[in-house]
Amino acid sequence: MKEEATAVGGVPPQAGKSDFKKLWNNLLDYIWPQFCLGCEQEGSLLCQTCLDNIQLLPADYQAWPENKNDFVFSHCHVCLDYHQALTQNLIKNFKYQYLKVLQEPLTQIFVKKIKQINLNPDIIITNIPLHNKKRKKRGFDQTEVLAKNLSLKINIPYYSLLTRSKNTKPQAQLERNERLQNLQNAFTLKQIDQNLVKNKTIILIDDVATTGTTLNEAAKALRILASKEIIALVLAKN
Ligand SMILES: [Zn+2]
Numbered sequence: 001m002k003e004e005a006t007a008v009g010g011v012p013p014q015a016g017k018s019d020f021k022k023l024w025n026n027l028l029d030y031i032w033p034q035f036c037l038g039c040e041q042e043g044s045l046l047c048q049t050c051l052d053n054i055q056l057l058p059a060d061y062q063a064w065p066e067n068k069n070d071f072v073f074s075h076c077h078v079c080l081d082y083h084q085a086l087t088q089n090l091i092k093n094f095k096y097q098y099l100k101v102l103q104e105p106l107t108q109i110f111v112k113k114i115k116q117i118n119l120n121p122d123i124i125i126t127n128i129p130l131h132n133k134k135r136k137k138r139g140f141d142q143t144e145v146l147a148k149n150l151s152l153k154i155n156i157p158y159y160s161l162l163t164r165s166k167n168t169k170p171q172a173q174l175e176r177n178e179r180l181q182n183l184q185n186a187f188t189l190k191q192i193d194q195n196l197v198k199n200k201t202i203i204l205i206d207d208v209a210t211t212g213t214t215l216n217e218a219a220k221a222l223r224i225l226a227s228k229e230i231i232a233l234v235l236a237k238n
Pocket residue numbers: 036037038039040041046047048049050051
């Protein structure tokens with residue numbers, strides 16, 4: 001009761017920014033207790049045990065072995081099996097329920113994957129961006145949040161290289177032959193200092209891949225950069 005009274009009546013004059021944050025978080029916990037999406041234990045949306053128990057797909061997993069030669073990127077690394085209920089729960093809650101707090105465990109999954117695939121150190125990170133309209137509606141760009149957070153965690157530069165110039169329809173709602181047309185010229189390269197990416201491996205981040213078309217169209221826009229290689233990295237493949 002005492003804490004609630006403080007929150008309503010205002011904080012003491014000496015209180016700093018972190019006190020405000022604590023009060024806000026306490027209030028959120030009070031009105032919206034968090035339960036682990038894996039085991040339903042109260043405390044957080046993904047407890048440490050469930051995070052530790054998440055199995056990565058093997059490093060040599062081939063996302064689309066049959067049309068490997070059709071792609072501009074050289075490989076797509078996939079972190080998780082989308083058919084696992086927890087994987088879908090995490091991604092859908094992050095993306096569609098706006099639970100931004102899930103960026104932490106999802107970034108940890110990317111960190112684990114980067115360690116597993118053992119990339120050379122000359123890499124930079126970028127992401128598949130949302131169209132501005134979608135970004136405004138959602139309040140954040142989910143892949144940008146993950147890519148930036150990953151960059152901080154593993155100390156690899158992040159650059160925003162692409163703009164989504166076409167507000168495309170969700171690929172999942174389209175027939176196979178409409179998908180390519182929907183995405184053609186959907187991405188444009190931003191004006192950047194090309195030396196930043198020269199001879200580097202570009203890690204292109206997305207949340208869920210389906211046919212690889214989105215990744216490929218983005219990679220086509222990146223191709224004119226004198227990078228060494230473009231590698232896609234996604235949380236899961238639907
Ligand atoms: Zn759990």
